[in-house]
Amino acid sequence: MKHILLIATGGTIASGKTAAGLAPVLAPEELLARVPDAKSFCQVRAIQPLKLDSTNISPQHWLLLAQVIEEHYSHFDGFVICHGTDTLAYTAAALSYLIQHTSKPIVLTGAQKPIDQEDTDARQNLLDSLRYACSGDSGVSIVFSGHVIAGTRARKTRTKSYNAFSSINFPDLAEIRDQRVVRFIPYTQAGAPVFFHRLDTKVALLKLTPGLPPEAFATVGSLCTGLVIESYGVGGIPDLYLDQLEALVQAGKTIVLATQVPQEGSDISVYQVGHRVKERYGLLEPYDMTLEATVTKLMWVLGQTQEQDEIRRLFYSPINYDLLF
Numbered sequence: 001m002k003h004i005l006l007i008a009t010g011g012t013i014a015s016g017k018t019a020a021g022l023a024p025v026l027a028p029e030e031l032l033a034r035v036p037d038a039k040s041f042c043q044v045r046a047i048q049p050l051k052l053d054s055t056n057i058s059p060q061h062w063l064l065l066a067q068v069i070e071e072h073y074s075h076f077d078g079f080v081i082c083h084g085t086d087t088l089a090y091t092a093a094a095l096s097y098l099i100q101h102t103s104k105p106i107v108l109t110g111a112q113k114p115i116d117q118e119d120t121d122a123r124q125n126l127l128d129s130l131r132y133a134c135s136g137d138s139g140v141s142i143v144f145s146g147h148v149i150a151g152t153r154a155r156k157t158r159t160k161s162y163n164a165f166s167s168i169n170f171p172d173l174a175e176i177r178d179q180r181v182v183r184f185i186p187y188t189q190a191g192a193p194v195f196f197h198r199l200d201t202k203v204a205l206l207k208l209t210p211g212l213p214p215e216a217f218a219t220v221g222s223l224c225t226g227l228v229i230e231s232y233g234v235g236g237i238p239d240l241y242l243d244q245l246e247a248l249v250q251a252g253k254t255i256v257l258a259t260q261v262p263q264e265g266s267d268i269s270v271y272q273v274g275h276r277v278k279e280r281y282g283l284l285e286p287y288d289m290t291l292e293a294t295v296t297k298l299m300w301v302l303g304q305t306q307e308q309d310e311i312r313r314l315f316y317s318p319i320n321y322d323l324l325f
Helices: 028-033 036-040 059-075 088-098 122-133 214-222 239-250 272-281 291-304 308-315
Strands: 002-008 015-018 021-024 042-047 078-082 105-109 139-144 147-150 154-156 165-167 174-177 180-183 203-207 226-231 254-259
Touching: 002 028, 002 059, 002 122, 028 042, 036 042, 036 122, 042 122, 059 078, 059 088, 078 122, 088 105, 088 139, 088 154, 088 291, 105 122, 122 139, 122 174, 147 165, 154 291, 203 214, 203 291, 214 239, 226 291, 239 254, 239 272, 254 272, 254 291, 254 308, 291 308
Parallel strands: 002 042, 002 078, 078 105, 105 139, 203 226, 226 254
Antiparallel strands: 015 021, 139 147, 147 174, 154 165, 174 180
16 A cells, blocks of 8 residues: 655645635645545555645745655655645646656645535545555646646646646646546656755746836846746737847846747747847747746756856756657
8 A cells, every 4th residue: 555645735625714714724634534535545644834825835835845755755655735726836847846857756736625615626636636646657746627737737727617727738647537547648767856955036927018118127127037028929029128138138137038828839939029039139938838837947947057058958958748849
């Protein structure tokens, strides 16, 4: 029987009603008490390093979760992290970069309704996640509404429906059907895991909107070491911001030019507005990566190096299915 570590962090799955609205109040043992069937296929130990609404999750919490897994890695066959849904995709992407080459499953899950409600999705999500953590598959993934999504490919696309998460520009890894794992993408057996302990948290995401003042562009860029620009279509920089872009590049900022369009990715060489800045400044582009993966990968990359060639090499190195180009 597999031994699984349940890591509780709060979120809707563990929430209860308060006078100010839902807030995480349930202990992990109370979560497990709601899924007694898990005892038939695994032994679970539960810990709670955090008790937060996931709106309050920050990069320091990602480092903490990676540290918890590193400390317990040799003692368990798999890991399940219960997490709020709002920033779940960011945490899954971040852990994909902080914990690489894991031969054990690291599964994140949550719920749209608290586990103590009668019509909740939490019990099924938790059971499915524990089952997948026992499957022997490897890597960081999200299990939600029966879908298994690579940790770098998930996005929350619905605020209320049970099928809250979608895999962006990549198929689901697997599904949980009738208490069985049906795998679609063959997983790669890994060796010893590699844990990373540094992130550069001075990474910002700037969403372009028509009429955004150039001063806002410059100010956001000046406050960070890495800037992800969420542009239009396949990617481009409006004429209005070329002076500000030039100044940021000259100041040594690492700039990624992404797209606001969730499907099919960037291709900034297609139009003049993108081609000119890619050729002149050598901007990075994420191609088919999600914004969540782009932001967290840039934090990871800049946490490892400030050397431009190495930044480029690491950013374009595929990790946990994050990049296909």
